[in-house]
Amino acid sequence: MAAGFLSDPPEGEGAERLFAADRDDPGYVMALTRVWAHAPEVEAAWEAFTVAAATAGGLSLRQKGIVVSALAGALGDAYCSLAWGTRLAAASSDGTAAAVLAGDDGGLDERERVLAAWVRRVARDPNGTTAEDVERLRAAGFGDRAILGVTAYVGARMAFSAVNDALGAAPDAALAAAAPPAVRAAVRYGRAPGE
Template identity: 55%
Template sequence: MTFLAEPEPTPQVQALYAADVQDHGYVMNLSRVWAHHPDANSRLFALVAEVARTGGLSMRERGILVTACASTLGDSYCSLAWGTKLAAETEDADLAAGVLTGTDAGLSDREQAMASWARRVAADPNGTTSANVDGLRDAGLDDATIFAVTVFVALRLAFSTVNDALGAVPDTELWANAPSAVADVVTWGR
C-alpha cells in the first residue's frame, strides 16, 4: 500500500481514517501515508481550499488543474481520483480523459489555457515565460487568478510528490470506480 509502516493509532490518525471510511467507505492508501502527520494533511488542504476560494476557482477548474498536473507528473493516484471527479462534475468521461492525455477536447479557451499552464508548472516551472503568462491573460485570467492557479497547482504537486515518493498505490476501489475512459488512459505511475 505504501513504503511506510502503519503509524501508531493516535486519536488524530483514527479521525483521519474515520473520515475516509465516512467519505469513501474505506481507508485510502494516501491517508496511510499522511497519517504520519495528520495535522500537515489538514493544514495543506486548508491552504489548498483557501487558495482555490480566493482565486475563484470552480470545482470544474480545480478538476482540470489537478488532472492536468497529476498526469504530467505521472501521478496515477491523483490522475484516477481527479479524472473520476472531473468526469462526474462535467458528466463527460471523455472530456476528463482528454485532459489526462493532453488533448483538452471540450474545454473552453480559458480552461485550455489553465490546463496548459498546469502542465508547464508541473513539467518545468523554470521554463515558463512571460509569453505563457500573457496567454493566460489573453484567455481572461487576471494576475490574481494566475497567482492563485499557480499556487493551487504547486500545492497539489507537493501533495502528489509526497504520495508518489512514499509509495501510495491507487486503491483498488479507486480503479473500480473510475470510468473506463479515465482508467484506460492512466498508464503511468504505480
C-alpha cells in the same frame, strides 16, 4: 494495510480524524490517508493551504478537475489521475476527462485550455514560464490574484503527488474500480492499484 512504504501509522486523535473522514467518504481508509496519518498536522496544513489557494484562484469544481487531471497526467501520478479524472468525468464527460489526462484539451473551452496549458507548463518546467504565458492567462480572464492562486494550487498538488508517489501510496483498488472505463484506460503510468 501498510501506509505505502511506511509502517502503519500510530494511533491517535489526528489519525483517527483522517480515517473517520475517509470512512464517511469514500467509505474506506485510502492508502494515501495512511501515509499522511503519520503527521496529521502536516496534512491539515497542506489542506488549509490548498483550500486557500483554490479560493484565491476562483476555481470551480470542474476547474479543479481540469487542473489536477492535467497535472497528474503530466506528472504520471496514477492515484490523483484516477481520483480527479473521475471527478472531472462527473463534471464534464468520461471522454473529456480521459483526454485531459492524456494531454488533449480539445473538449475544453478556450479559458479551460489556457488553464490546462499553464498547469502542464508549471508541472514540467516552472523555470521555463514566460511573461507571455501569464499574459495568455490574463487574456483568458484570470486576474493576477487568480493567477497566483491557481499557481499556488498547482504547487500544492505537485507536493501532494510527490509525497504520495515517493512513499509508495498505490491507488486503491476500489478507487480504480469506481473510475469510468475511459479514465482507467487513460492511466497507463504510475503505480498500479493496490488491494
